[in-house]
Amino acid sequence: MAGVGYALNGVALDSRYCRVTLGSTLFAGVSVSRSKVSAPFRHGTIPSGVTPTFGERSATLKVAAFGAGAIGHDTGHGMDSSRLARLCTTPYPVLSRTVNGQLQQAVVELASLEADDGGTVLDRLTPFTAVFAMPQVWWRDPVAYDRPVAANGTAFLWPAACRWAQPYWTRWEVEPNNSTSLLADFVTMWIGEPNNSPSLLIPLSSGIPDGMFGDAPVTDPIIRLPKGVSSASVTDPTSNTGVIWQGAANANAYTYVDVGNCLAWQSTADHQWTQSGTDVTGGLDYPAGGLLQCWPNPVDNGYRLTSKITGSGEPLLVHVRRAWW
Known part of the structure; x- marks a missing residue:
């Protein structure tokens, strides 16, 4: 998936000697808790009208460490498997991903960490899988x-x-009232409290993307x-x-x-x-x-x-x- 990078406790997992392949991290598994009610002459479930509740999700990282330092402690290879194992087993791990420039993070708990069968070549390649539980369910913005x-x-x-169909206001190119005017190609908005938060500049051509x-x-x-x-x-x-x-x-x-x-x-x-x-x-x-x-x-x-x-x-x-x- 283009534009996605992962980090654990702020340390990038994707590097020259380490790669993360997308397993369930592309879309962490979801199971919905439903209330089932049985009634005579009725099959299936009766909707309760209550919002769906979600159980704990999990995220799976399939990681491959490359090179002579993959199994040892060759610091020249930065993200070897030993170092990544230490990161996975820290007391309070925070898993983060950057999706098209937006940092998203989740407080996680290590569920399992194991080497993959059939793929290990000592001093060349060590693939393994780390599974993290996501008790808070969703990826979150680190900033409120x-x-x-x-x-x-x-x-x-x-x-x-x-989406905006066309530009609808203008701005000066150089000197006010004495230069060519340009159709504005952006709009701005506060991301938080007016006059007390960062502002966003949004191109008219793209508008506000779904999920922004x-x-x-x-x-x-x-x-x-x-x-x-x-x-x-x-x-x-x-x-x-x-x-x-x-x-x-x-x-x-x-x-x-x-x-x-x-x-x-x-x-x-x-x-x-x-x-x-x-x-x-x-x-x-x-x-x-x-x-x-x-x-x-x-x-x-x-x-x-x-x-x-x-x-x-x-x-x-x-x-x-x-x-x-």
């Missing part, structure tokens, strides 16, 4: 962004994939509710999951809802993404569809959230990392 979401309506968390902002469900956002809010409901219109908070309004503090850890706290700090301040977890609840999972819309790949809050009309701020299959 703070995304504003309008209150009391449905708004994008991450924008949908789109992720293509897997986001299960652990931290939501900052505006000051003075006494109740809030945030739901995902794609999966019908959500999170609810209700409690005493505080005009001087934000309320933070940590979906992944089922925690809530109030703090006067405007970017307090770890628990601190006053614990208000007792006000947490979720609807019948289950705890919030923000899924991409299957048609346009956009991530949306629907919110309803009392006590304020200010936007919500969502601390979130992109997720990929």
Whole structure:
């Protein structure tokens, strides 16, 4: 697969003397837990209406180490099998892949590491297979962004994939009002909070590619509710999951809802993404569809959230990392 490279604990696995061939890393295996219900005169399953749940996934690396240092400790060959074995057995391995320039990572656990039968030629080639469990299921962006979401309506968390049919604004080539004008061939947008995050420049010719902002469900956002809010409901219109908070309004503090850890706290700090301040977890609840999972819309790949809050009309701020299959 072009444009994909792998690393373990930040050390590249693809080098002059080491190669990774794509096994299940191309698309790590998925098994879905389903609720099966039997009923008279009915065959198969009865849909429960609950969002699918995914068990632990696994990623398989098929690695071949080349050269005289493949089985020994020849440091001139960098990524020999001994060094790679040490990386695989570190206490807290982090597997990462770079897909067309985008770094994606997963905290993993080593499940097995073994040499492949029939392929080893001492001092020339040592192929083996490493299998890692992915307890958190999805590949994740190592960076979290703070995304504003309008209150009391449905708004994008991450924008949908789109294409622009033609350029629709112009820019000066040189001196304003005194030079040839050019049709602009790009648009820009904030990737996080306006005026407080990196911006993106997106060519008009390509638009927003499908999967640019992720293509897997986001299960652990931290939501900052505006000051003075006494109740809030945030739901995902794609999966019908959500999170609810209700409690005493505080005009001087934000309320933070940590979906992944089922925690809530109030703090006067405007970017307090770890628990601190006053614990208000007792006000947490979720609807019948289950705890919030923000899924991409299957048609346009956009991530949306629907919110309803009392006590304020200010936007919500969502601390979130992109997720990929």
